[in-house]
Amino acid sequence: MLSSIVLEVPASASVELRFKRKAVDTPPLPAAEHVHVAHVLRPLYFLDVSVAAPFVIGGKRKVSSRVVPDLDKSVLTLEEDLRVSPAVMLHVFPGGRRLGAISSFSSDRVCVRMEAADVKLADARTKRDAEKVSRDQALLVLDQVNSELNKAREKLKDADDELAGAAIERDQDQAALNEALVEFETAKAGLKAAQTKLDGTKQSKARKSAEAELEVARAKVEKAENDKDAAEVSLREASDALTNATADQKTAQRQVSDWEGRLAPAQRDRDAAQNPLDHAEADLTAAEAKRCQHLRRARYAANSLGLQLGVGLDLSKFGDEFYSGLFFEPVTGLNLGVGMAIIKGDQLNPGYAVGQVVDPTQLGPYASERYMIRPYVGISVSFDIIRNIRAASKAPEVTKLENG
Numbered sequence: 001m002l003s004s005i006v007l008e009v010p011a012s013a014s015v016e017l018r019f020k021r022k023a024v025d026t027p028p029l030p031a032a033e034h035v036h037v038a039h040v041l042r043p044l045y046f047l048d049v050s051v052a053a054p055f056v057i058g059g060k061r062k063v064s065s066r067v068v069p070d071l072d073k074s075v076l077t078l079e080e081d082l083r084v085s086p087a088v089m090l091h092v093f094p095g096g097r098r099l100g101a102i103s104s105f106s107s108d109r110v111c112v113r114m115e116a117a118d119v120k121l122a123d124a125r126t127k128r129d130a131e132k133v134s135r136d137q138a139l140l141v142l143d144q145v146n147s148e149l150n151k152a153r154e155k156l157k158d159a160d161d162e163l164a165g166a167a168i169e170r171d172q173d174q175a176a177l178n179e180a181l182v183e184f185e186t187a188k189a190g191l192k193a194a195q196t197k198l199d200g201t202k203q204s205k206a207r208k209s210a211e212a213e214l215e216v217a218r219a220k221v222e223k224a225e226n227d228k229d230a231a232e233v234s235l236r237e238a239s240d241a242l243t244n245a246t247a248d249q250k251t252a253q254r255q256v257s258d259w260e261g262r263l264a265p266a267q268r269d270r271d272a273a274q275n276p277l278d279h280a281e282a283d284l285t286a287a288e289a290k291r292c293q294h295l296r297r298a299r300y301a302a303n304s305l306g307l308q309l310g311v312g313l314d315l316s317k318f319g320d321e322f323y324s325g326l327f328f329e330p331v332t333g334l335n336l337g338v339g340m341a342i343i344k345g346d347q348l349n350p351g352y353a354v355g356q357v358v359d360p361t362q363l364g365p366y367a368s369e370r371y372m373i374r375p376y377v378g379i380s381v382s383f384d385i386i387r388n389i390r391a392a393s394k395a396p397e398v399t400k401l402e403n404g
Helices: 115-199 204-291 297-304 384-392
Strands: 014-021 032-039 044-068 073-084 087-098 305-312 321-331 334-348 367-381 399-402
Touching (some): 087 321, 087 367, 297 305, 321 367
Parallel strands (some): 044 334
Antiparallel strands (some): 305 321
16 A cells, blocks of 8 residues: 545445556556455444433322312312423443444444354354265265166166076976977887887898888987987076076065165265255355344344433423433434333322312411322434434445555
């Protein structure tokens, strides 16, 4: 900074400072421009004086004698009524009152950048990051479980297909074996018939023909036996394949059941990690809002509450009226107070009572003024209401510092 200035900010909550640097050759510096917003922390005041109009309940008390024409006597009467008299009030703000604020509930962006708020923000970020890691890990586990479950389901599907194919192949091999057994028995019957025919043939020519038929029958039997053996081997292999396919299917089913059992806990872990993450993100949002926030509503109310002490403005009766109570000031300079008033009023002297008949010629003191305590409700106005309305009408200043 090449210079310093003092700004008067009557009503705004922040001031914009614009820094601009022109390019120079020596030393070589490029042109630059930046804008900063400086939040204004308004000072507080704790005392204020205002003029009030307290409404004292039963504060007007007058003892008088009323003449009764028939008796030629007087009767003592007591009149009580609402009393309204001007007073001057001293207001005390224990929590302080923001200078230049039209209302404690206005959206005056008073920044409360405190170390405690920064610490809470850092803690919230750390917690959010940790919860995010936990959520991401839970999601990773869930993804892995879903992936393995899908793989297991694919294996189960393949095992089901393989089992179905093995069952079909085993049935086909069983049918082939049955056919081979039929062919084998047929060939054996043909061989037996050829042998019988050979044994019954005596002539040499017919015997040769029978021997030829016997050889053919033997060949058929041998072929049928080989086919039967091959069919038995195929059936055993098909049965083994069916057994293996059944085992693979059971294994795949167990894997599917296992991963399905892990799926629900993984989903619960994901949900359990998501809930703290949601809370952590909400806490982070709240911490970021509080780092440079509007004054809290409770703080607003505290700024608007105070104590009031007052005396009557009638100088001829100075010391006859005292007021003490609480007040609420939603708008600067205009408030509502309640409390107790100590004021003077007529009270009957000993020996007299309301409705008592007295001699009208008697000038004795029926009553005297004494202090009494009465409740009051009052409205008061101070000059701050005029000052702050004038301040609010002024535009906030924006200062540009060239070559800063």
